[in-house]
Amino acid sequence: MLDCEVTEIIEKLEFDKIRLDLPTYNATQISSQIGGAGNKVWVTFYRGVFDITDFVKRHPGGERIMNAAGSSVSPFWQFYQLHYRIDVLETLAKFRIGNLETPLDETPNMNYFDKEPPRNPTVITRTSTPFCGETPPALLPQNFYTPNDLFYVRNHLPVPTVDTSAYRLTIQGVGIPLSNFSLSLDDVKQKFAKIRMPVTLQCGGNRRSQMGEVKPTPGIGWTGGAIGNAVWGGASLRDVLTSAGFNWTNYTETFRQNKLHIQFEGLDCDPFGDCYGASVPLHFLLDATYTPLLVYEMNNASIPPDHGFPLRALFPGLIGARSVKWVSKILISEEESPSPWQRIDYKIFAPSVNEDNVNFNSASAIYDAPVNSYICSHKNGEVVERGMIRMKGYAFAGRGRGIVRVELSFDNGDNWQVVKLTRQDSNYSWTQWEIEVNVTSAMDVWVKAVDTGYNQQPEDLKHIWNYRGLVVNAYHKIKLNI
Amino acid sequence: MLDCEVTEIIEKLEFDKIRLDLPTYNATQISSQIGGAGNKVWVTFYRGVFDITDFVKRHPGGERIMNAAGSSVSPFWQFYQLHYRIDVLETLAKFRIGNLETPLDETPNMNYFDKEPPRNPTVITRTSTPFCGETPPALLPQNFYTPNDLFYVRNHLPVPTVDTSAYRLTIQGVGIPLSNFSLSLDDVKQKFAKIRMPVTLQCGGNRRSQMGEVKPTPGIGWTGGAIGNAVWGGASLRDVLTSAGFNWTNYTETFRQNKLHIQFEGLDCDPFGDCYGASVPLHFLLDATYTPLLVYEMNNASIPPDHGFPLRALFPGLIGARSVKWVSKILISEEESPSPWQRIDYKIFAPSVNEDNVNFNSASAIYDAPVNSYICSHKNGEVVERGMIRMKGYAFAGRGRGIVRVELSFDNGDNWQVVKLTRQDSNYSWTQWEIEVNVTSAMDVWVKAVDTGYNQQPEDLKHIWNYRGLVVNAYHKIKLNI
Numbered sequence: 001m002l003d004c005e006v007t008e009i010i011e012k013l014e015f016d017k018i019r020l021d022l023p024t025y026n027a028t029q030i031s032s033q034i035g036g037a038g039n040k041v042w043v044t045f046y047r048g049v050f051d052i053t054d055f056v057k058r059h060p061g062g063e064r065i066m067n068a069a070g071s072s073v074s075p076f077w078q079f080y081q082l083h084y085r086i087d088v089l090e091t092l093a094k095f096r097i098g099n100l101e102t103p104l105d106e107t108p109n110m111n112y113f114d115k116e117p118p119r120n121p122t123v124i125t126r127t128s129t130p131f132c133g134e135t136p137p138a139l140l141p142q143n144f145y146t147p148n149d150l151f152y153v154r155n156h157l158p159v160p161t162v163d164t165s166a167y168r169l170t171i172q173g174v175g176i177p178l179s180n181f182s183l184s185l186d187d188v189k190q191k192f193a194k195i196r197m198p199v200t201l202q203c204g205g206n207r208r209s210q211m212g213e214v215k216p217t218p219g220i221g222w223t224g225g226a227i228g229n230a231v232w233g234g235a236s237l238r239d240v241l242t243s244a245g246f247n248w249t250n251y252t253e254t255f256r257q258n259k260l261h262i263q264f265e266g267l268d269c270d271p272f273g274d275c276y277g278a279s280v281p282l283h284f285l286l287d288a289t290y291t292p293l294l295v296y297e298m299n300n301a302s303i304p305p306d307h308g309f310p311l312r313a314l315f316p317g318l319i320g321a322r323s324v325k326w327v328s329k330i331l332i333s334e335e336e337s338p339s340p341w342q343r344i345d346y347k348i349f350a351p352s353v354n355e356d357n358v359n360f361n362s363a364s365a366i367y368d369a370p371v372n373s374y375i376c377s378h379k380n381g382e383v384v385e386r387g388m389i390r391m392k393g394y395a396f397a398g399r400g401r402g403i404v405r406v407e408l409s410f411d412n413g414d415n416w417q418v419v420k421l422t423r424q425d426s427n428y429s430w431t432q433w434e435i436e437v438n439v440t441s442a443m444d445v446w447v448k449a450v451d452t453g454y455n456q457q458p459e460d461l462k463h464i465w466n467y468r469g470l471v472v473n474a475y476h477k478i479k480l481n482i
Numbered sequence: 483m484l485d486c487e488v489t490e491i492i493e494k495l496e497f498d499k500i501r502l503d504l505p506t507y508n509a510t511q512i513s514s515q516i517g518g519a520g521n522k523v524w525v526t527f528y529r530g531v532f533d534i535t536d537f538v539k540r541h542p543g544g545e546r547i548m549n550a551a552g553s554s555v556s557p558f559w560q561f562y563q564l565h566y567r568i569d570v571l572e573t574l575a576k577f578r579i580g581n582l583e584t585p586l587d588e589t590p591n592m593n594y595f596d597k598e599p600p601r602n603p604t605v606i607t608r609t610s611t612p613f614c615g616e617t618p619p620a621l622l623p624q625n626f627y628t629p630n631d632l633f634y635v636r637n638h639l640p641v642p643t644v645d646t647s648a649y650r651l652t653i654q655g656v657g658i659p660l661s662n663f664s665l666s667l668d669d670v671k672q673k674f675a676k677i678r679m680p681v682t683l684q685c686g687g688n689r690r691s692q693m694g695e696v697k698p699t700p701g702i703g704w705t706g707g708a709i710g711n712a713v714w715g716g717a718s719l720r721d722v723l724t725s726a727g728f729n730w731t732n733y734t735e736t737f738r739q740n741k742l743h744i745q746f747e748g749l750d751c752d753p754f755g756d757c758y759g760a761s762v763p764l765h766f767l768l769d770a771t772y773t774p775l776l777v778y779e780m781n782n783a784s785i786p787p788d789h790g791f792p793l794r795a796l797f798p799g800l801i802g803a804r805s806v807k808w809v810s811k812i813l814i815s816e817e818e819s820p821s822p823w824q825r826i827d828y829k830i831f832a833p834s835v836n837e838d839n840v841n842f843n844s845a846s847a848i849y850d851a852p853v854n855s856y857i858c859s860h861k862n863g864e865v866v867e868r869g870m871i872r873m874k875g876y877a878f879a880g881r882g883r884g885i886v887r888v889e890l891s892f893d894n895g896d897n898w899q900v901v902k903l904t905r906q907d908s909n910y911s912w913t914q915w916e917i918e919v920n921v922t923s924a925m926d927v928w929v930k931a932v933d934t935g936y937n938q939q940p941e942d943l944k945h946i947w948n949y950r951g952l953v954v955n956a957y958h959k960i961k962l963n964i
Contacts (some may be wrong), residue, residue: 287769318928348936350900351891362888368935398935404846407832413945418832437770448945453850453880454830455937456946463895463930471936 006084013139015046024099025049031070041065042097044072046106049098055091058217058358060468062340074098078271081129087218092264093356112271113158116303120149121414126220127135131306135225141392141432144423145198148226148298152427153306154203154226156276156341158324164310169294173332174260179243185310188294191243192235197316199382200396202227204319204346204366207472214461217469223375225477227396229430232314233297237262238285240294246332248286263325263331264313265339277339278322280315280367282332283377290400292316294327305482316428317399318367319471321346336365352464358467369398370471371457373406373449377434380478384439392422392434393476395449402427402452408435409446413459416448427452442482446475488566495575497528506581507531513552519832522580526554528588531580537573540699540840542950544822549754555587561752563611569700572961573837594753595640601785602631608702612637613788619858623874623914626905627680628710630780635788636708636821637648637684638758639750642808646792651776654958655814656742658728667792670776673725674717677775679798680911684709684727684876686801686828686848689856689954699739706856706958710876711912714796717881719744722776728814745813746795746806747821759821760804762797762849764814772882773800776809798851798910799881800951803828818847833947851880851938854955855888855931855941859916862960865898866921874904874916875958877931884909884934890917891928895941924964928957 002010010016018024021083025042030049033040041053052065059065066078073092077083113129135146141172143150168182183191192278211217218468220226224378241262242248251260260282269275284290293314297305303309308325315322319342336342347363373395378384395403405425419435431449448457458464461474484492492498499505507524512531515522531710534547541547543562550558553572559565577685595611605615615635617628625632638905650664665673685708695700702708723744723748724730733742742764766772775796778785785791790807797804801821818824829845860866885906888896901917913931930939940946943956 283771286771289765289768327669348932350887351898352900364934366936368883370935370937401850401935405832413942416833416945418834449831450844453883453937454848454853454955455852456940456955458938459941459945460895463898463941473936473938 002084006089009086009089010046013089015048015089015093018099022049022098024101026101027071030100034069041069043068043070044076044100044104045092047100047103048092048096049100050092050095051097052095055095057059057360058355059346060340062344062360063339064272064274064313071325072104072106074104076272077420079112079272082127087220088217090417091162105314116159119153119306123150123153124225126222129339130157131159134222135228136332137223137225137374138379140225140227140394141434144425144432145230145299148230148301148307151230151298151307152203154220154320155268157266157270157304159305159312160267160269162267162310162326166301167310167328169311169328169330171241171244171330173263173330175246175251175332175335181244183240185296187473188235188240188311189296191352192239194233194297195236195291196231196233196297197291197293198231198425199314199316200229200428200430201320201323202229202369204321204369204470205468206470207372207476210474210476211461211469212470214465217465220471224376227394227430230299232293232295233300234293234295234311234314237294237313239293241285241330241332243266251282255305259334261333261336263329263335263337264327265329265331265332265337266308266324267326267328276324276341276401277337277385278324278342279333279337280318280322284315284367290316308319315367317401319346319369319398322367325440345468346470347468348466351463353466366470367399369471371395371397371401371449371451371455372471373447373457375445375447375478378445378478378480382478383481383482386439386482389437390434391437391445392432393447394430395433396412396430397451397453397455398451400427401455403431403449403452404452405450406431406433407448407450408465410437410443412444413446438482439480439482443480444477444478445480448475484566488571491568491571492528495571497571497575500529500581501578504531504578504580505584506679508583509553512582516551519529523548523551525550525552526582526586527556527574529582529585530574530578531582532574532577533579534577537577538880539842540837541732542827542842544842546754546756546822551721553856554586554588556586558754561594561754564609569698569702570883589852596815597643598641601635601788605632605635606707608704612639612694612802613641614702616704617710619705619707619856622707622709622858622876623916626775626907626914627712627781630712630783630786630789630816632637633710633712633780633789634685634708636702636802637750637788637807639748639752641787642749642751644792649746649792651793651809651810651812653723653726653812654755655743655745655812656816657728657733657814657962663726665722667778668719670722670793671778674721676779677713677718678713678715678779679773679775680711680713680907681796681798681803682709682711682912683802684851684854684878686851687866687950687953687954688801688854689861689958692739692956692958693943693947693954696947699947699949701951706858707913709876712781714775714777715782716775716777716793716796719774719776719795722813723767723814727952733764741816743818745811745817745819746809746813747811747813747819748790748806749808749810758806758823759819760806760824761819762800762804766797766849790964799883801851804849816914828952828953829950830948831950836949848952851953852955853877853879853883853885853931853933853937854927854953855939856958857929860927863963864960865963868964871919871921872954873927874914874917875929876912876914878912879931879935879937882909883937885913885931886934886936887932888913888915889930889932892919894926921962921964922944923963925957927962928959930957
C-alpha cells in the first residue's frame with residue numbers, strides 16, 4: 001500500500017484525473033511512439049501520459065527506465081519504491097502531455113521483500129524496501145569492531161536466499177583460460193589461505209542528510225552512521241584469480257594503462273532480470289600491499305544475510321558500493337560493470353550540476369573516498385549540563401590513507417585542539433578519538449581530520465554540494481546547548 | 483659579508499656587547515658544560531654565551547646543532563646562512579646567560595658556494611646560498627613541460643661538481659647480498675631499459691608565502707612557482723635493486739608491515755661531513771603500477787647540475803624533497819634516513835604547534851601531498867582592463883591521484899564554474915586549465931580542484947596553518963582590480 005502522503009500527492013498532482021486541457025490516448029497510441037515518426041518515449045502513471053524522451057539520459061537508474069517505455073511505470077515503481085517520493089512525482093508531472101483512455105490497475109499487489117532476514121530494531125530503518133539501516137551514531141564509539149547486528153546495511157534489492165550446496169562462484173573473461181571456471185563455497189573456504197583483516201566500510205552517501213542544510217539531494221538520508229568497522233575473513237581475491245588461471249605478469253602493462261576492470265554481479269536481482277553489480281579497475285590489484293578479499297566471515301562469525309552471505313567482495317578503502325554482496329559472478333573485462341550503480345549512480349558532480357543539466361557520462365565512478373570525521377557522542381542542538389563532558393567520534397580516509405591527526409575547534413576555527421586517538425589499527429580501519437571538554441556555556445564544536453596525504457576536510461558543505469549527495473566530508477559542526 | 487639588516491639586529495640585540503647584568507665565562511668553562519654537573523649545552527655568538535640545552539630538541543636542523551656545542555655557532559652559520567634571520571637571532575637572544583671573555587673572529591671568511599652552475603636570471607632567487615629559485619608563476623602555463631632552465635630549484639647545500647668517470651652508485655643494506663655492490667653511470671644507462679615518464683615535482687613548501695597572511699612561518703617564501711613538470715628519463719629503481727640482488731618476494735610481508743625504508747644520500751655535503759639525505763618506505767615499490775626512477779635525463783637532455791647531475795632519484799607523486807639529487811648511496815634499512823630533512827624538517831603539525839612547543843618526533847615525514855591548484859596568469863591585486871581576459875593555472879595532487887575537476891568562483895564560493903582542462907597526461911603529471919572571464923568590475927577569484935579520491939582543497943589557510951609552512955593547499959584567492 002502507498003502511504004497517505006504519497007496518495008495525497010498523487011491526487012494533488014492530478015495523476016488520477018483526466019485533465020481536460022490535454023488530449024487522450026489509448027494504449028496502442030502510447031506504445032507505438034517508440035520507433036514511430038518522432039521516436040518518442042511515452043509512459044503512463046494512473047490517468048497521466050508523459051513524454052520522458054528528454055529525461056531518459058538523466059534518469060539516475062539509467063536505461064532501465066526503457067523497460068517501462070510505452071506502458072505504465074507502476075510495475076517497476078512497485079519494486080523500486082524510491083520513486084514514490086515528492087521530488088520524483090513532481091519531476092514526472094512536468095512531462096505530462098495527455099490522458100490515458102482506459103486506466104490500468106495501479107494497486108501495488110506484489111511483495112518482493114517477503115524473505116528479508118530478521119534485524120536488530122536498534123538499527124534505524126532509512127528505507128525498508130530495499131532495506132537500508134543506519135547504526136545510531138552514538139553507538140559507534142562503543143566498539144572498535146562494530147557488532148554484526150548493529151552494522152549499517154545498504155541494500156539495493158531484496159536479500160537473496162542462497163542454497164549454499166548449489167552455490168557457485170563463476171570466474172570468466174579476459175585472461176581466464178577456461179570458459180566455465182567456477183568454485184563452490186567449500187572451494188573458496190578450503191583451497192585458499194584464510195586472511196583476516198580489519199576493514200572499515202562506509203557508504204558513499206554517509207552524512208548525506210547534512211547536505212540538505214545547503215540544498216536537498218535525493219537519496220537515503222543517512223546521518224553519520226552509514227559506516228562500520230569489522231574484522232573480515234576470507235580468501236585473497238588475487239589468489240582466487242590466480243587459481244582461475246589469470247597470469248598477472250602478462251597483464252602488467254595493460255593494467256598500467258588502466259584498461260581492465262574486474263566486474264562483480266550479486267545474486268540480488270529485480271523481477272525484471274537485472275541484478276546488482278559493480279566493478280573495480282584491475283590495476284588496483286597490482287599493488288602487492290593491497291589485498292581485496294572474498295569474505296565469508298564477519299567478526300569471526302559467518303557473514304550475515306544482510307552483509308552478503310555466503311560470499312562478499314571486499315575492497316578495503318573503497319566506497320561500500322564496490323564491495324558486492326552475494327557475489328556469484330566475476331568477469332574480467334575491458335568495460336566497467338554495466339550496472340547503473342557503476343555507470344550512473346555513485347558519481348559526483350560540481351555544485352552547479354543538478355537534475356536538469358546532469359550528464360552522467362561526464363563523470364567517473366567513485367572508488368576512493370576522501371578524509372572524513374564525525375562527532376558520534378553528541379547531536380547537533382543537544383542539551384548538556386555544565387561541567388566536563390566526554391566527546392567521542394571517528395575519522396577515516398579512503399585507499400588506506402591513515403589518519404595522522406584529529407582536531408576540534410570550539411571557536412569556529414580560530415583555534416584547533418588535537419584530540420586523543422583512542423584506537424587505530426591498519427590504515428584500512430577507522431580511527432576512534434575522544435576528548436574531555438569543560439562546558440561552561442552553549443558552544444559550537446567543529447571536528448576535522450588530516451590523512452597521511454595531508455588532505456584536510458573542506459570547511460563548508462556549500463562548496464562540495466553535489467547533486468547525488470555523495471562523499472559528504474565537510475567539517476562536522478554541532479552546537480551544544482545548556 | 484653579513485648584510486646591513488643582520489648587522490643592525492646583532493647590534494640591537496647586543497650580541498656584540500658585554501652585558502653588565504650577566505657573568506663572564508672563558509672558553510674552557512663553556513666547553514666543559516657538556517658532560518659536566520648540569521650536562522648543559524652552551525654556545526657562543528660574538529660576546530654572548532647562550533644555554534640552549536632546552537632548545538636542542540626543537541632545533542629544526544636537529545642534532546647537528548651539537549656540532550657547535552661548547553663553542554661558537556658562527557662556523558656553522560657561515561655555511562647554513564639561513565640562521566642570519568631576525569626570528570632566529572631573536573630566539574637565540576632569549577637563551578643568553580653570560581658574556582664570552584675573549585671574543586672569537588666572527589667574520590664570515592669562507593665561500594662554500596663558489597662552484598655553483600650558471601642560472602637563468604628569469605628564475606626568481608629566493609635564497610642564494612644554498613640556491614633556491616622559483617619559476618615566475620605567470621610563465622608556468624606557457625609550457626606543459628617546464629623548460630629545464632626555468633624549472634624551480636630547491637637546493638639544500640652547494641651543488642657538487644661530479645667527475646662522472648669516478649662516479650659510483652653504491653647499493654647496500656637489508657636484502658642486498660654483496661656488501662660492495664656499485665654501479666657506474668654507464669652501468670645505469672646501459673644495463674637497464676630507459677623509461678621516460680612525465681612527472682610533476684612540487685616542493686613541500688610551494689605557496690608558503692601565502693601562509694604568512696595568517697601568521698609568518700620560517701622557510702623559503704615561495705609563491706606558486708615551486709612546481710614544474712618534465713619528462714624524466716632513467717632506469718627503474720625496482721630494476722636496479724633487483725640487479726643488486728634484492729629478492730622482492732622474500733620481503734613482501736616485511737614491506738606490508740612498513741618495516742623497510744630505502745635511504746638515499748646525495749653528493750651535496752656541508753664542510754662538517756653531513757650530506758643531504760632522504761628515504762621512502764620500500765613498500766611503495768610493491769605496487770607494480772608505481773615506477774620510481776633513477777634519472778639521468780630531464781626533458782630529453784642530460785639532467786642539469788641544479789637538478790641532480792649525473793643521477794637523481796625520482797619518486798612520482800611525492801614531495802620534491804624525497805627525490806634526492808646527486809644520489810651516490812642507496813641503503814635499504816629498517817630505519818628512515820637519519821638526515822634532518824627526513825626526521826625533522828618536512829613535517830607538518832597542527833595549527834596550535836609552534837617553535838616553543840614543537841616535538842619533531844611526534845609527526846611523521848611527509849611523502850604524499852594533497853590536492854592543490856593555482857592561478858598563474860594573474861596576481862593578487864593585479865589591475866586588468868574591462869572585457870574578456872583569459873585566466874590560466876595548474877592543479878596537482880600527490881601519489882598519482884589525478885585531477886577530476888577544477889572550479890572557479892567569482893562570488894566568494896556561492897557559485898562554482900567548472901573550467902576547461904587544457905592538458906592532462908598521466909596522473910603523476912599536473913593538469914593545466916584555462917577559462918575566459920568577462921571582467922566588468924573589480925572581482926574576487928577563487929580556484930579549487932578535486933582529485934580522484936574526491937579530496938577537495940580546504941577553503942581557509944587559517945585552518946591548515948602549520949609551523950613549518952608546508953603543503954599550503956587552501957583555495958588560491960586573488961582580487962582583480964580595474
